[in-house]
Amino acid sequence: MIDVTLNVEPKVIEPTIFDLSSPGRTGVDFPDPDVPRSELPKSLLRADLPLPELAEVDVVRHYMRLSKFNYSVDDGFYPLGSCTMKYNPKINEDTCRLPGFLFTHPLQPIETVQGNLALMYTLQEWLKEISGFAAVTLQPAAGAHGEFTGVLIMRAYHKSRGDAKRIKMLIPDSAHGTNPASSGMIGLQIAQIPSDERGNVDLKALKEQCDDTVVGIMLTNPNTLGLFDEHVEEVIKIVHECGGLVYGDGANLNALLGIVRPGDLGIDLMHFNLHKTFAVPHGGGGPGSGPVGVAAHLADFLPAPLVGILEEGDEEIAPLFGFVTPEKSIGRMKAFHGHFGGGLVRSFTYIAMHGPDGLRQIAEYAVLNANYVQARLRDTYHVPYDRICMHEFVAEGRFEGSDVRALDIAKRLMDYDFHPPTNYFPLIVHEALMIEPTETENKDTLDRFSDVLIKIAEEAKTEPDLLHNAPQKTKFGRMDEVKAARELVLCCWLPESYIKEAQS
Amino acid sequence: MTYIPHSPKERDAMLETIGVKRLDDLFEAVPAKHRFPNLNLPPAITEMEAAAELGELAAANESARDLVSFLGAGMYNHYIPSVVDHILRRGEFYTAYTPYQPEISQGTLQAIFEYQSLIVALTGMEVSNASHYDGATAAAEAVNLAWAQFRGKRTKVVISPTVHPQYREVIRTYTQGMELELAGDNAQADLETGPETLMELVDDNTMLVIVQYPDFFGRIYDYTKLIDLAHEKGALVCVVANPTALALFKTPGEMGADVVVGEGQPLGIPMWYGGPSLGYFTTRKKYVHKMAGRLVGETVDNRGQRAYVLTLTAREQHIKRERATSNICSNQGLLALASAVYLSLVGKSGLRQVAELCYHKAHYAAEQLSKLPGMGLCFGEPYFHEFALCVGQPVDEVNAHLLEHGIIGGYDLGQDYPALKDHMLIAVTEMNSKEEIDALVEVLAEVAHD
Numbered sequence: 043m044i045d046v047t048l049n050v051e052p053k054v055i056e057p058t059i060f061d062l063s064s065p066g067r068t069g070v071d072f073p074d075p076d077v078p079r080s081e082l083p084k085s086l087l088r089a090d091l092p093l094p095e096l097a098e099v100d101v102v103r104h105y106m107r108l109s110k111f112n113y114s115v116d117d118g119f120y121p122l123g124s125c126t127m128k129y130n131p132k133i134n135e136d137t138c139r140l141p142g143f144l145f146t147h148p149l150q151p152i153e154t155v156q157g158n159l160a161l162m163y164t165l166q167e168w169l170k171e172i173s174g175f176a177a178v179t180l181q182p183a184a185g186a187h188g189e190f191t192g193v194l195i196m197r198a199y200h201k202s203r204g205d206a207k208r209i210k211m212l213i214p215d216s217a218h219g220t221n222p223a224s225s226g227m228i229g230l231q232i233a234q235i236p237s238d239e240r241g242n243v244d245l246k247a248l249k250e251q252c253d254d255t256v257v258g259i260m261l262t263n264p265n266t267l268g269l270f271d272e273h274v275e276e277v278i279k280i281v282h283e284c285g286g287l288v289y290g291d292g293a294n295l296n297a298l299l300g301i302v303r304p305g306d307l308g309i310d311l312m313h314f315n316l317h318k319t320f321a322v323p324h325g326g327g328g329p330g331s332g333p334v335g336v337a338a339h340l341a342d343f344l345p346a347p348l349v350g351i352l353e354e355g356d357e358e359i360a361p362l363f364g365f366v367t368p369e370k371s372i373g374r375m376k377a378f379h380g381h382f383g384g385g386l387v388r389s390f391t392y393i394a395m396h397g398p399d400g401l402r403q404i405a406e407y408a409v410l411n412a413n414y415v416q417a418r419l420r421d422t423y424h425v426p427y428d429r430i431c432m433h434e435f436v437a438e439g440r441f442e443g444s445d446v447r448a449l450d451i452a453k454r455l456m457d458y459d460f461h462p463p464t465n466y467f468p469l470i471v472h473e474a475l476m477i478e479p480t481e482t483e484n485k486d487t488l489d490r491f492s493d494v495l496i497k498i499a500e501e502a503k504t505e506p507d508l509l510h511n512a513p514q515k516t517k518f519g520r521m522d523e524v525k526a527a528r529e530l531v532l533c534c535w536l537p538e539s540y541i542k543e544a545q546s
Numbered sequence: 547m548t549y550i551p552h553s554p555k556e557r558d559a560m561l562e563t564i565g566v567k568r569l570d571d572l573f574e575a576v577p578a579k580h581r582f583p584n585l586n587l588p589p590a591i592t593e594m595e596a597a598a599e600l601g602e603l604a605a606a607n608e609s610a611r612d613l614v615s616f617l618g619a620g621m622y623n624h625y626i627p628s629v630v631d632h633i634l635r636r637g638e639f640y641t642a643y644t645p646y647q648p649e650i651s652q653g654t655l656q657a658i659f660e661y662q663s664l665i666v667a668l669t670g671m672e673v674s675n676a677s678h679y680d681g682a683t684a685a686a687e688a689v690n691l692a693w694a695q696f697r698g699k700r701t702k703v704v705i706s707p708t709v710h711p712q713y714r715e716v717i718r719t720y721t722q723g724m725e726l727e728l729a730g731d732n733a734q735a736d737l738e739t740g741p742e743t744l745m746e747l748v749d750d751n752t753m754l755v756i757v758q759y760p761d762f763f764g765r766i767y768d769y770t771k772l773i774d775l776a777h778e779k780g781a782l783v784c785v786v787a788n789p790t791a792l793a794l795f796k797t798p799g800e801m802g803a804d805v806v807v808g809e810g811q812p813l814g815i816p817m818w819y820g821g822p823s824l825g826y827f828t829t830r831k832k833y834v835h836k837m838a839g840r841l842v843g844e845t846v847d848n849r850g851q852r853a854y855v856l857t858l859t860a861r862e863q864h865i866k867r868e869r870a871t872s873n874i875c876s877n878q879g880l881l882a883l884a885s886a887v888y889l890s891l892v893g894k895s896g897l898r899q900v901a902e903l904c905y906h907k908a909h910y911a912a913e914q915l916s917k918l919p920g921m922g923l924c925f926g927e928p929y930f931h932e933f934a935l936c937v938g939q940p941v942d943e944v945n946a947h948l949l950e951h952g953i954i955g956g957y958d959l960g961q962d963y964p965a966l967k968d969h970m971l972i973a974v975t976e977m978n979s980k981e982e983i984d985a986l987v988e989v990l991a992e993v994a995h996d
Contacts, residue, residue: 052852055652059660059890069891070627072899076980077910082902083928086766088796092667093894101890102629105657105883109638112653116637129549130641133593139631142604147617148820149957151949154613157606158819171586183679183822186863186875190720197723219864220875226868227690228723270575301573306580325880326654327644327676327840329822345719373719377620377682377712377809378820384880385822391600397590400548402582406569407550407557413572414560430564430572456650467864484551485560518649519848526845526857530834532673533663534844 055517056107058534063094069101111517112326113461119487121415123434123464123476124218124266126296126318128408131395134321134388143387148378152352152364158382159363162349165390166333169314172393172401173295174305175335177368179344180380185293187375188313188332189224189260194372195311195336195343196258196287197228202343202370205285212251212259212281214243216267216468221260221291230257237470241269241427243277252280258287261309264294266468266476267427268412268434278308287311287340295319296480297409297433300402304335311336316381320389331385346371347379407481408433411488415479418492422499426471434478436471446502448473450509454501457515458494547592610817610954614982616911618932618973619762619957620681620710621820622790622812624900625976626888630814633887640880644840648855649847654879655854659842661886668792668889669806670799671828675839676877678825681786681809682713685756686720687827687838687872688784688805692754693724694836694871695782700753702727706744707735708761709786711962717756727751733963737763738925741772752781754805759787759798763925763971764908764932766795773802789813789826789885791930793901805829814888815881824881835861838872903976904931907983911974914987918994924969932973934959934966937990941970944993951989953982 054061096104113120120127137143146155166178182188193211200208211225214235222232233251238244243261259281264270271277278288290304290312296319298304304312316322316331324330336344347365355361380386396404409432416435420428423437439448452462452475464476479488501508513519552560557569566572573581591599610623617623634640638653645651645658658676665674678684689703703721705714705728714731721728729747736743741757748755755776760766773783784805785798790812798806810824811817829837835858843857863870892900908931915935916922924934937944941958948955956970963969974983 052846053850054852056656058656058663059886060663063893068893068895069629070896072625072896072903072976075903075906077907077983079906080909080913082794082905083766086768086795086928088670088792088794088800091793091894091898093664093892093897094890095893095895096890098627098629098891101887102632104890105633105887106636108653108656109633109636110653111651111656112638112642113647113650114638115641120643122643125643127643131549131593133596135635135640137597137600137604140601140604141611142607142609144816144818145609145611145623146607146819147610147615147623147817147954148621149617149619150608150615150954151945154608154949154954155819157603160606161603168587174583183683184874184876186873187679187683190873194719194722218875219862219867219870220873222868223863223866223870223873226870227720227873229725230723230868232868270573272575275577300585301582302576302580303583306583307577323640323880324643325640325878326642326651326657326883327879328876329679329878329881330876331822372722374712374715375683375719376680376716376821377710378680380820381822382820383816383818383822387600391596394588394591394599395547395593395596398585398587400590401585401587403548403550406572407552409572410552410557410560410564410569413564413566417564430566430575452647453649456647461650462647482549482551485556513649516649518652518851518853521648521847521853521855522845523855523857526843526855529843529845530831530857531844532659532834532841532857533666534659 059094059104060534062096062100062104065095067095067097069096069098118459119483119491120461121463121477121479122461123478124293126478126480128321128480129482130321130323134391137391138383138387143383156363159349161390162386163363165386166349168393169333169335172299173312173335174303176338177341177344178333178335179348180333180386181345181375182313182332182334183376183381184328184330185313185315185332186220186224188334189220190227191334191345191375192289192311192313193224193228195340196289198343198370198372199287199340200257207255208257210255211257215470216265217260217262218266218291218293240272241267242271242273245273245276248277248280252284254285256284256286258289260289260291262291262293264297264432267436268431269427270432274307293318294433297405299405300398301405305337311340316385316389321392322385322388329381329384331381342369343372344368345373345375404481411479411481411483415477415488415492419495422496434476436468436474436476438471438473439465439475440473441502444502444506446506446509448475450512451475451498454498454509454512456513460491460494547590613952613954615954616956616972616974616986617954619971620809621817622973623817623975623977624812626814626816627891629891630884630887634880634884639883645856648853652853655842657883657886659854661882662842664886664889665826665828668789669787669828670797671806672831673834674826674828675837675841677882678827678839679878680821680823680825681807682716684807684825684827685713685786686717688807689717689721689754690838690872691805691833691836692782695833696753700751701725702729702752704729704744704747704752704755705731706757707732708737708763709756709758710762713786741767741769744772745775748776748779748781750779752779754782754784756784759785760791760930763934764929765925766928766930768796768801770801790901790904793897810885813885815884822878822881824878824885836871838874840877900976904974907978908933908974911983915990918991919996920994931975932971934969935972936969938968941968947993948989953986953989
């Protein structure tokens with residue numbers, strides 16, 4: 043089971059599901075066919091199906107043991123900057139599993155899925171109201187998928203106006219990597235815009251790049267430093283004046299709910315991250331959900347289909363919901379209708395329960411918590427862009443005269459049973475520690491976390507090896523990442539040809 | 547109802563530490579004229595009210611639990627063993643983030659590693675990534691892989707017209723910014739000819755050929771010859787494969803495919819009105835550096851314990867930015883876990899049982915239906931669990947009649963293929979009993995005529 047290139051047998055903490063397999067076991071049985079058997083086409087059959095064989099109890103215990111190797115929001119504080127790891131309400135887990143949602147097929151006649159369509163239509167309307175946009179598509183599967191949708195819409199908009207020379211996307215140096223990658227997917231050139239000393243977009247540098255080849259700007263506001271751009275209206279005006287569009291990266295929308303609507307600021311289009319702002323759990327890496335909102339002049343370009351009202355209702359009869367196709371649609375971004383069950387139903391439940399005042403409180407307390415931790419830590423950790431922050435802030439994880447790095451601090455936090463902040467991002471801060479507490483953490487937790495970080499700073503001076511060798515109290519220690527990349531053992535079941543190739 | 551835990555006293559103490567008087571003071575960077583808009587949304591409701599309201603919305607649907615369904619076309623009604631959701635409901639799994647901190651994410655990492663292994667076993671390929679959004683976007687990412695492999699020196703993609711229409715649509719959307727020629731994506735094409743006909747379109751400029759297995763009409767072809775011929779032209783071949791079918795039939799890996807992708811929803815994931823589902827993506831080891839998406843690899847920790855990490859991350863957007871193969875940042879982590887639990891549980895014999903049940907029931911249904919006057923199978927053998935049925939009259943009218951009898955009929959093929967007007971695509975799975983199939987035949991007999 044172990045790649046032939048491994049020399050030393052490592053200690054196995056939990057065997058793989060293949061290691062646990064024993065021929066003849068099964069976890070589930072299906073009934074015998076109640077119809078006559080038909081002949082199978084012999085020449086087309088596979089010889090062997092090398093799947094594992096386990097009893098139900100073995101499967102349950104295996105995954106239960108694995109679950110205990112994870113740190114999660116349900117376990118404790120998870121201040122992972124840019125990821126908005128807020129508490130995920132349990133009721134959402136129940137509503138998204140209602141049988142009427144779980145067992146509907148995406149191609150059913152619309153008359154049989156009016157509940158789904160009413161929910162989607164209402165959510166479109168709510169997201170429009172929250173963001174100040176004229177139209178919303180729920181189709182994109184994740185934030186990056188929403189960005190790609192947005193970039194395609196920007197391209198289609200310019201193209202529809204016969205404006206073919208626009209090939210340059212402006213991207214601030216604090217941006218997420220997905221912004222340039224999304225633009226790169228359609229072959230755009232990237233012009234990076236530096237930040238000024240207060241963490242805002244550098245207006246002078248922006249103006250220099252603004253010409254008639256600009257597609258637009260991809261603007262994260264608040265940016266990844268956790269700062270609201272103090273000249274956001276100026277930035278938008280400058281880009282609009284050269285004919286460009288302003289794309290808002292909605293990654294940090296949690297700070298803006300009920301505070302300001304991106305559409306009101308003049309932003310032309312934006313993706314939402316339902317898995318950040320609206321409490322869809324992150325699922326160990328997904329699924330996310332990335333609806334996109336657009337201003338009126340871009341509504342015709344949205345992906346198809348959207349949910350619309352086909353026949354107006356009245357007091358007695360509910361409207362008939364169905365699908366509509368925008369006139370100049372960029373096309374379809376994925377099969378079917380977006381991340382309905384896991385994304386849309388959970389977020390619908392969450393928004394309904396919060397209402398307008400509750401949404402504003404989310405932003406207020408997310409910002410309160412971030413500023414509180416920043417205030418507690420600023421004398422210990424250098425905060426390079428030090429002003430009132432929004433939902434997160436970025437400190438430097440390094441100390442003068444010490445070889446301790448942000449990574450060491452992150453790993454040491456695990457010994458104190460905290461998930462580390464995001465580190466080494468944004469790229470414009472040395473040894474970045476990006477801290478986003480979210481609104482669902484209480485003062486006690488924030489105090490404990492701040493106290494621990496202050497203690498770790500002390501340890502960095504007195505006992506730096508505690509940090510270099512951290513974590514010690516977790517089930518697993520630091521990983522040999524070089525070995526993983528060099529040996530590339532990517533699966534535990536190795537087909538014969540695979541082993542031969544590895545040996546040659 | 548909010549989930550904010552602060553007492554007023556704690557809030558005030560925090561404001562004091564920050565050095566501001568009121569919460570509003572934290573937002574002075576926001577332009578005053580747009581600050582604190584009134585949101586015209588319904589007032590907040592309690593959990594009790596939300597449970598009732600969502601219950602009503604769900605109950606306004608008629609699901610495959612209320613009706614008998616013969617819809618497939620890319621999403622299938624399969625039995626999901628109870629254990630799957632019990633594992634998915636573990637907060638340790640579903641409330642964790644991407645496993646960027648491997649010391650405290652080994653649960654997710656090992657589960658994905660096992661998922662990769664199970665998908666490799668199923669497809670007969672060499673490498674699986676940690677998953678994509680869905681089958682359609684995974685197919686579009688295959689184009690990105692081929693594009694990266696040929697560095698733009700080849701610019702043509704040949705797509706069989708029998709690939710799922712929505713998958714072809716997504717590929718068109720994804721590639722509209724690339725200087726790319728899409729050939730074969732033609733709904734008017736002759737659908738009766740074998741796959742090798744596609745070779746007429748494959749030339750020295752072709753980077754990728756995409757076919758589906760079983761194809762959109764449920765037909766099973768051995769693509770070995772097509773793949774050999776495409777390879778002779780230097781092109782790569784991507785097979786979009788249904789994972790349930792792979793329990794029974796020769797794998798695309800065995801046929802020589804370079805990329806195998808597909809929709810993993812049949813592996814323990816509810817239909818959920820179309821999503822979220824699971825795009826699986828596999829390839830050969832030699833293309834691993836061109837593949838998008840996360841990858842988990844085996845390693846050891848500094849205590850000599852076997853462990854797993856995200857590897858080859860230098861391919862990805864957060865490092866490579868605009869030079870990355872794809873912008874993908876997430877995977878379908880929780881649903882990859884669902885399919886891993888499903889495959890572990892049904893295992894070797896269970897998945898084969900499911901596939902055989904689908905096969906036998908679909909063939910029984912096809913045989914009974916083709917006896918009806920004016921109705922008949924559009925294409926011949928072999929097919930798996932879907933088939934195109936000519937009903938000889940408008941499909942929407944036939945389906946309306948079926949719905950009156952509590953049956954959701956097949957997918958209207960005329961929407962995508964003009965030549966298949968009056969044809970429906972019927973899917974039969976292990977969930978359809980003989981009684982249900984007989985009821986379908988009986989109700990269709992009422993409208994059947996020569």
